[in-house]
Amino acid sequence: MKINLASSLIRQYAAVITVNLGVVSTGMSLSWPSPMLVKLRNETETTLSRPITEEEGSWIVSGGFLLGILGNLVGGMLLDAVGRKYCFLLLSLPKFLMSMLFIFATEVWMLIFGRVIMIMTDCFLFMVVPIYASEIASKDHRGSLGTLMQIFSTLGIVVTLSVGPFVSYTTFNIVFASVIAASSLPVLLLPDSPFYLYSKGRTEEALEVLLQYRASEVEAKQELQEYQDSANNVEKIDKKKLLKTKTFLKSLALGFLLFGGSQLVGFNAVQFYLQTILVSTKTSVKPEVASVVIGLIQLFASFCTPLILTKCGRRPVLIGSLSGMFLGMVGLGTFFKLTEAEDVEIRGFLNFLPIISLIIVIYCYSAGIGSIVWLVTAEVFDGPSRAFGISITSISTVVAIFFTTKYFALMTSALGPHVTYWLFSAVCVVIGTLIALFVPETKGKTFSEIQRDLGGETEEKHDKERA
Numbered sequence: 001m002k003i004n005l006a007s008s009l010i011r012q013y014a015a016v017i018t019v020n021l022g023v024v025s026t027g028m029s030l031s032w033p034s035p036m037l038v039k040l041r042n043e044t045e046t047t048l049s050r051p052i053t054e055e056e057g058s059w060i061v062s063g064g065f066l067l068g069i070l071g072n073l074v075g076g077m078l079l080d081a082v083g084r085k086y087c088f089l090l091l092s093l094p095k096f097l098m099s100m101l102f103i104f105a106t107e108v109w110m111l112i113f114g115r116v117i118m119i120m121t122d123c124f125l126f127m128v129v130p131i132y133a134s135e136i137a138s139k140d141h142r143g144s145l146g147t148l149m150q151i152f153s154t155l156g157i158v159v160t161l162s163v164g165p166f167v168s169y170t171t172f173n174i175v176f177a178s179v180i181a182a183s184s185l186p187v188l189l190l191p192d193s194p195f196y197l198y199s200k201g202r203t204e205e206a207l208e209v210l211l212q213y214r215a216s217e218v219e220a221k222q223e224l225q226e227y228q229d230s231a232n233n234v235e236k237i238d239k240k241k242l243l244k245t246k247t248f249l250k251s252l253a254l255g256f257l258l259f260g261g262s263q264l265v266g267f268n269a270v271q272f273y274l275q276t277i278l279v280s281t282k283t284s285v286k287p288e289v290a291s292v293v294i295g296l297i298q299l300f301a302s303f304c305t306p307l308i309l310t311k312c313g314r315r316p317v318l319i320g321s322l323s324g325m326f327l328g329m330v331g332l333g334t335f336f337k338l339t340e341a342e343d344v345e346i347r348g349f350l351n352f353l354p355i356i357s358l359i360i361v362i363y364c365y366s367a368g369i370g371s372i373v374w375l376v377t378a379e380v381f382d383g384p385s386r387a388f389g390i391s392i393t394s395i396s397t398v399v400a401i402f403f404t405t406k407y408f409a410l411m412t413s414a415l416g417p418h419v420t421y422w423l424f425s426a427v428c429v430v431i432g433t434l435i436a437l438f439v440p441e442t443k444g445k446t447f448s449e450i451q452r453d454l455g456g457e458t459e460e461k462h463d464k465e466r467a
Contacts, residue, residue: 009141012213015190016133016145020152021183022088023129025095026122027156028176032115033061034274034291035164036172040111047169049106054409056108062406063112064119068398071120075127076391080199084132085192091121091128092184099177103170123398127390130374135193135383136213138223139446143314144306146375151302154295154366157271161295165288195383198227226448227383242385250454251380254439255393261431262373263400265325266424267365269408270358277358290355297359301366308367313443314376315435321368322432324360326425331357333421340416379442382451 037060039045040052052060078087098114098121105111129149137145159179164172191197194213197206203224210220242248270277274294278287308317335353339346381389411420440453 008213008215012137012141012145015136015213016148017152018186018190019088019129019132020148021186022092022125022180023149023152024156024159024183025176025180026125027153027158028160028179029095029118029122029156030153030268031157031160031271031274031295032164032176033057034161034271036169037061038165038279039169045169047106048108048111052108052111056112058406058409059112060108060115062402064116065123065398065402065405067116068120068123068402069395071124072127072391072394072398075124076388079128079131079387079391080196083192083196083200084128084135085187085190087128088125088132088187089184091125092180092187094118095121096177096180096184099173099180102173103177123394126374126397127387127394130378131386131390132193134375134378134386135195138214138219139444142379143309143372143375143443146378147302147305147309147371149374150305150366150371151299154299154302158292158295158299161274161291165291194223195227198224199384226446229448239388242388247382247451247454248385248389251382251385251389252393254380255377255389256396257431257434257438258373258377259393260396260400261427261434262369263397263404264427265322265365265369265431266329266404266408266421266427267325267361267370268401269404269424270361274358278354290358294355294358294362298362298366301363302371304367305371309372309443313441314372315439315441317368317372318376318435318439319432321364321370322428322435324364324368326428326432328357328359328361328364329421329425329428331360333418333425335418336416336421337418340418376439376442379445379447379450380440380454383447 037052037057040048040060041057043051046052075087078090082090094117098118101110101114105114126149130146133145133149134142156179159175160172163175167175191205191209191212194206194209197203197209206227207220207224210223211217214220214223274291278290305317312320331353335350335357338350377390377393378386408420411423415423440450442450445453
């Protein structure tokens with residue numbers, strides 16, 4: 001059987017783009033606080049019975065990430081129980097219902113409740129999409145396809161930053177609900193991932209999917225054989241025994257490093273409070289305009305990532321990204337240190353230093369670690385353990401996001417903004433050093449080859465010798 005290379009590649013991109021349409025609404029959700037908190041604190045713009053307080057605003061931003069831990073643990077079981085496709089569809093209903101709640105909310109508790117459910121589903125979605133994409137994509141295109149999630153997430157952020165500040169609270173949430181509904185329906189037309197189908201004993205269906213998305217029948221059958229070999233290596237191993245497997249524990253450690261580290265560098269604290277930060281700089285640049293420009297740069301950065309990955313490996317991109325973020329955070333801290341005195345006049349280059357620093361932070365994160373951290377983490381786990389491993393390691397993501405967003409305002413008040421940003425810059429150095437020392441290069445390798453790099457082949461050999 002001959003399968004046209006171009007058509008199989010087009011089908012791969014079509015499937016991954018379709019499932020990533022749902023990430024647009026996630027990007028809108030994550031950046032929702034940036035324009036909406038400003039409106040909710042304004043007596044004339046809020047739709048609530050009263051303006052919200054700083055403490056209530058911090059819970060609206062961060063509350064869902066704490067409970068996102070539960071969502072990830074349950075999500076790991078659902079991914080293997082009902083499949084990647086149907087997990088995505090199950091998430092769409094609560095997201096849509098909560099967006100409708102935002103439209104009609106009149107009390108703060110309604111917003112906090114809605115945001116908790118919304119963020120829990122968003123955290124789970126960030127597990128589903130990269131796993132689906134990595135299992136649909138062939139090894140040669142896994143890098144470029146894996147970065148699409150960041151592109152579509154950033155597109156949602158741009159929509160929020162471009163539309164949110166210039167329309168009413170109610171109008172924006174109507175747009176938000178419409179995007180959720182429109183982006184969920186096309187997923188009904190997609191097949192489930194071939195690995196999930198194989199894991200459920202539906203080998204013929206898995207082969208049919210692979211024949212659609214691979215360049216040849218030989219390549220499709222070869223990948224199916226890899227599924228068989230992978231399943232044989234961990235056949236009948238329960239989760240308790242898996243947690244005693246050295247290779248799996250190595251993958252877990254790398255997952256915690258990548259997921260937790262990508263959030264501890266402070267990007268989300270900057271993004272969620274972007275408009276608030278821009279207002280606090282008191283420069284002559286309008287916060288609404290600056291936030292749109294920064295959002296567009298973030299989108300441009302996401303489009304740069306696939307091009308960068310064709311030339312560079314994963315590790316150099318991760319390290320270079322964190323190096324750029326280090327410079328940006330140092331720049332932000334320097335600005336606030338120089339302007340902490342009340343009588344300082346902000347003019348000349350100082351007027352643009354915070355915006356330039358924010359652009360560097362957001363570009364470097366979006367073009368690097370923010371785009372590929374989910375891809376690399378999905379790559380370091382073997383097929384049978386991937387959903388379980390990501391469900392555990394992604395806990396570090398939601399915990400780190402909760403603490404950096406919940407206590408960002410407290411840190412800036414207690415320590416001063418300059419110390420806060422310098423702390424984030426120090427974290428960039430630590431995480432970058434650990435990645436340089438311990439994360440293997442995964443570009444252009446099959447999942448089996450990556451496992452061998454982590455010691456999987458050696459461990460399997462020792463197990464056979466002991467037997």
